[in-house]
Amino acid sequence: MTSRERTNLALQHKEADRVPLDLGGSAVTGMQVDTVYALRQALGLDKPGTPVKVVEPYQMLGEIGLDLREALGVDVVGLGKPANMFGFRNEGWKSWTTFGGTPVLVPEGFNTEPDSNGDILMYPEGDKSVPPSGRLPKGGFYFDSIPRQEPIDDANLNVEDNLEEFGLISDADLEYLKVEAERLYTQTDKAILGNFGGTAFGDIALVPGPWMKHPKGIRDVEEWYVSTAMRRDYVYKIFERQCEIGLANLERIHQVVGSKVTAAFVTGTDFGSQHGPFISPKAYRDLYKPFHIQVNNWIHRHTTWKSFIHSCGSVRALLPDFVDAGFDIVNPVQCSAAGMDPCELKQEFGARVTFWGGGVDTQRTLPFGSSDEVRKEVCDRLKAFGPGGGFVFNTIHNVQARVPIANVQAMYETLRECGKYPLH
Numbered sequence: 449m450t451s452r453e454r455t456n457l458a459l460q461h462k463e464a465d466r467v468p469l470d471l472g473g474s475a476v477t478g479m480q481v482d483t484v485y486a487l488r489q490a491l492g493l494d495k496p497g498t499p500v501k502v503v504e505p506y507q508m509l510g511e512i513g514l515d516l517r518e519a520l521g522v523d524v525v526g527l528g529k530p531a532n533m534f535g536f537r538n539e540g541w542k543s544w545t546t547f548g549g550t551p552v553l554v555p556e557g558f559n560t561e562p563d564s565n566g567d568i569l570m571y572p573e574g575d576k577s578v579p580p581s582g583r584l585p586k587g588g589f590y591f592d593s594i595p596r597q598e599p600i601d602d603a604n605l606n607v608e609d610n611l612e613e614f615g616l617i618s619d620a621d622l623e624y625l626k627v628e629a630e631r632l633y634t635q636t637d638k639a640i641l642g643n644f645g646g647t648a649f650g651d652i653a654l655v656p657g658p659w660m661k662h663p664k665g666i667r668d669v670e671e672w673y674v675s676t677a678m679r680r681d682y683v684y685k686i687f688e689r690q691c692e693i694g695l696a697n698l699e700r701i702h703q704v705v706g707s708k709v710t711a712a713f714v715t716g717t718d719f720g721s722q723h724g725p726f727i728s729p730k731a732y733r734d735l736y737k738p739f740h741i742q743v744n745n746w747i748h749r750h751t752t753w754k755s756f757i758h759s760c761g762s763v764r765a766l767l768p769d770f771v772d773a774g775f776d777i778v779n780p781v782q783c784s785a786a787g788m789d790p791c792e793l794k795q796e797f798g799a800r801v802t803f804w805g806g807g808v809d810t811q812r813t814l815p816f817g818s819s820d821e822v823r824k825e826v827c828d829r830l831k832a833f834g835p836g837g838g839f840v841f842n843t844i845h846n847v848q849a850r851v852p853i854a855n856v857q858a859m860y861e862t863l864r865e866c867g868k869y870p871l872h
Contacts, residue, residue, distance in 0.1 A: 451523035455639035461838040467867040470842040472512030473524035473641040476758050479847040482548040484510030486853045499551040506533035528643035529621045535573040535659030572661045581658040589849040593656040597668035607685045609665030617697045626704035639710040647694040647743050648715040649687045691739045711754040720761020723786045744774030762786040771800050780845045781806030790832035803833050804840040815851045819858040826862040834871045
């Protein structure tokens with residue numbers, strides 16, 4: 449059975465030969481580059497000192513190369529536009545070293561400056577003539593956005609200021625997606641997860657616009673969250689126009705990639721905290737759900753794609769609305785959060801959505817547990833989510849830095865041993 453067939457069966461809520469695996473199909477199902485390097489070394493894929501490409505600089509995610517996918521049995525590959533979160537393309541690779549001492553390759557636009565305190569500053573589109581948009585804390589592993597918020601004049605707020613990053617996709621990006629979709633479809637047997645952007649309404653990682661040289665509008669994280677309540681009509685108008693543009697872009701993208709894409713990443717807006725959702729179901733229905741419905745309805749009417757929502761934390765109270773809005777896939781399935789018991793989730797929602805994630809806890813078990821504890825949790829999650837299909841194995845969000853490689857190997861070994869149907 450091919451990876452594409454295996455994943456398609458899971459999304460149809462049918463059992464394949466084994467539970468499919470995603471690693472690196474999206475920016476929330478990947479692995480931090482230090483850990484990718486250590487895993488490749490442990491598997492004997494590289495000689496010591498061989499650098500790994502950083503394919504997503506914002507979170508410092510490492511490339512999951514074809515050889516690593518084959519070694520682990522990965523079934524999914526991502527398809528997205530060529531520019532990353534800081535607005536420069538992944539090309540023209542040059543050497544760099546992480547704070548963890550890992551040799552890596554970064555794109556030529558990865559132009560940084562050290563801050564006076566030892567932090568590393570990153571610039572939008574790699575342009576040092578404008579203020580920095582990202583900060584890698586000294587000794588850290590990921591960049592944080594630097595909000596560049598101009599004073600807000602409520603009397604003169606302009607919706608267009610918060611829409612400047614949303615526009616019709618360029619012909620160059622369309623051609624890139626067309627060529628890359630064809631390559632991935634014909635040269636691999638993997639399911640393709642489309643990461644097209646433009647439909648993540650209120651995704652807080654995107655609000656500061658780290659790829660933009662001079663972002664206007666409401667760009668501060670706290671100010672944005674306040675605005676969803678205090679300037680609700682303004683935010684709603686942003687979402688209305690964003691949705692119009694997003695649907696137009698999906699139509700253009702579909703024309704060039706067609707049914708080669710298995711699923712589309714619709715939104716990564718987080719609605720959950722560790723202890724519960726941080727907005728009420730009513731607030732979700734009022735501000736976000738109308739636009740999720742429009743996007744999902746378009747996808748289901750015009751394509752064969754499945755629609756994918758990423759929302760961290762405890763979102764149990766919102767899951768009925770996610771399902772009603774038309775989402776086919778829920779990620780990352782943070783089972784450590786309140787109300788997110790895997791068996792209960794599967795029993796209540798397993799016939800209606802595919803759980804993509806939830807395979808092992810990346811907050812405690814994977815980084816701090818023993819290999820035996822990792823094995824037990826992976827087996828338990830397979831038994832909870834796997835029966836009847838509707839499950840794609842992935843960790844809960846990205847695999848972090850400094851995770852013991854023995855634990856990472858134990859996770860994938862256990863999946864290989866215990867993830868075959870029928871599950872025991």
